[in-house]
Amino acid sequence: MADGGxxxxxxxxxxxxxxxxxxxxxxxxxxxxxxxxxxARNAGKGPLFPTAERVEMVRAEIAPIAERTGTEIDVQAFDSLLIAFAQQVSAQVIVRGLRAVSDFDYEFQMAGMNARLDQRIETIFLMASERHQFISSRFVKEIAQLGGDISSFVPKLTLERTLRRVGRP
Incomplete structure (x- = not known):
């Protein structure tokens, strides 16, 4: 855990x-x-799960991480401009994960725009671990809907809920 809050x-x-x-x-x-x-509420993406359920799933899945690291982890829904939400929660950094070079172009542009909107908030990029570089929520949903095995891509609670949501036992 970082010193200085x-x-x-x-x-x-x-x-x-x-x-x-x-x-x-x-x-x-x-x-x-x-x-x-x-x-993010992000209705434009046509989410599989409603926002409240996604918040609930994230809270359940991150609890062991908070306990293990001793870090306070808060989960909140938002539907505003990202930089406005960052200001609202007093964030000093926005964390973004990168899986591949294709992610970098989009994230680079977003980081630049966010910096122009509020130069006090930094964006930091964390590279996905090798075993997770190919995982995306979009692919997980598609594989689940088409009957494939998603058990190695999502945690247990999320697996159960996703399979139920797509009408699988």
Whole structure:
């Protein structure tokens, strides 16, 4: 855990939360004294889970990380401009995970825009661990809907809820 009370914000849709997200959260929690997980409402993406359920799933899945790291981790839904939400929660850094070079282009542009909107808030990038680099919520949903095995991509609670949501036992 970082000295000095660093407050981080890790935003995402988390539809559903994956093992890749949990990896980034665990590593970010080691850098921050407080980490806010911002669950974006983002109706434009056509979420599988309603916002309240995504918040609930994230809270359940991150509890062991908070306990293990001793970091205060708060989960909140938001539907505002990311930088406005970062200001609202007093974040000093926005944490973003990178899986591949293709993520970098988008994230680089977003970090630049956020810096122009508020230069006091830094963006830090954490590379996905090798075993999680290919995982995305979009692929997890698609695989689940088409009958594939997603058990190695998501934690147990999320697995059960995702399978129920797509009409699988």
């Amino acid at each position: 660093l407050i981080g914000l890790y935003p995402g849709t988390f539809d559903p939360i994956t093992n890749g997200h949990l990896d980034i959260i665990g590593r970010a929690a080691q850098l921050c004294s407080k980490l806010v997980i911002g669950v």
